Amino acid sequence: MTTLVSATDAPGTAGATAVSAASRALRPTLGAELWLVASRAIKVALRNPEAVIPNLFIGLFFFAVNVGSMQHTIAKTAHIDAKAFELPVAIMFAVTGTSRATQAVVDIAGGYFDRLLMTPIRRTSLLFGMLLADFLIALGLAVCVSGLAVALGVRFASGIGGFLLFLVLASAWSTAYSGFVYALAFASGSPETVNSAGFMIFFPFAFLTTAFLPRNLLAGWMSAIAEYNPVTYFLSALRSLIVEGWHTSTLLGGLASIAGVGVVGFLLALKTLAGRINKG
Template identity: 25%
Template sequence: MKLITDIWWVFIRYLRSIMRSPFIILMTVVQPVLWMFLFGQVFSSMAELPGFGGNSYMDFLGPGIVMMSTMMAGAYAGMGIISDYRDGVLDRFLISPIHRSSLLLGGLLQDALTMTLQALIMIGVAMLLGTQFSGGLSGILLLILIAVVLGLVMGALSMSVGLIVRQEKSLTAAVGFTQLPLLFLSGLFMPLDLVPGWIETAAAFNPLNWAVEAGREVVGTQTDGGLAFQYGSYLLVMFIISCLLVLGAFRVYQRSL
């Protein structure tokens, strides 16, 4: 019971913080919207290529951009940890009787709420730009769930890095270094059947690609539930691993006090 109470208060604390800075949410939405518009226009004729396997490039791109938006939001989750470290709040938390896991779970719960909002915004924008979510409401709900799990994976990993580097510039550099490879070593912008073999091999180990492929399956006209479940399972395993990593990072940091 105490764990649930601790999670709730950590969640409220982070939620109040993000409500005081809605600009953060705005910026993590604006960039994916620009990418969706620009790539949707530049590569609109790609759907005519043999082997593309779809009628509309926006139908292909839309679910991927939803995943991109939550991934980018999660990638900066470690900024909150660094801010708490700089202000001395983190040290006070760790010497208090609060459950250590509540610091992780409360923060991730707040991230899940804001990521759900971002995913809804991105789905609305995608619809305005012509994306057809043929899977209906159930498909859209599954798409949001997959997007949020991906964002939470990135959020937990970002917290781990934040506890290690403890500087905003270092975390920003790490995010910038990993973001483009994750984006372009995936099937987000182009079917993997049309890319070099080494990119397809790299995409098989890319969490973003797992989410993109699973998301397209759940909102597509012909849904492959087995493939969606497979990639979704990969994401869940990655989420568990990333949570264990951040809890380990908390322990290492605490021993350094």
């Protein structure tokens, strides 16, 4: 600390160079920064389970209702078990929107965000550390919902490896979508905006797709929209692991849809994060 103070007092570029060198020496590794931010976010979520439990309830609710109401229809039209067809939909509703963006807004309002900016932490770690927490929380939710489905008789044609990939894809989708929610959080600083607008963005993604019927049974305009909806390919990838096994082209389509959503969402989040930092 003495070195840092004296370097600040030094005139010219030599002092600035010393400050920069001291900051780099004090800065933890990228992995340590990410885990610092992520572990705090996870601890906050565990202390406030009401921020996570509703997502689990929604996922289980959609699974029970969709299977109960459409079991015979799906069996006749898609020729697969309704539980296998609807499990990816339940997972989607459980993990989408599980971001810690609301906590980020609280941190901004409470001054914790500004205190972090006074440390040598990388600015991008503030976002990607929260996203790491989102991934791990979504993974836990996916395990709970899919574990119930397995207990009810759902089996994965792709085996244990496919089941693990299923969980990773679900968590990756959740993380990719979270980029949009963080963009709202950093831009607005309002928990109300995060909660309401975050859901409104997801609403058309969720229902204008193959969530409830196979694509060949959708009406003309609905089928056309579903073709360009990334959720369609995400759901197809999850379903293929359950029903078909390792179907490379379908899995690549799912990965591409997750990557596309993630790239757009993360770029927006980084842009609004930079704006928030400059504003602060």
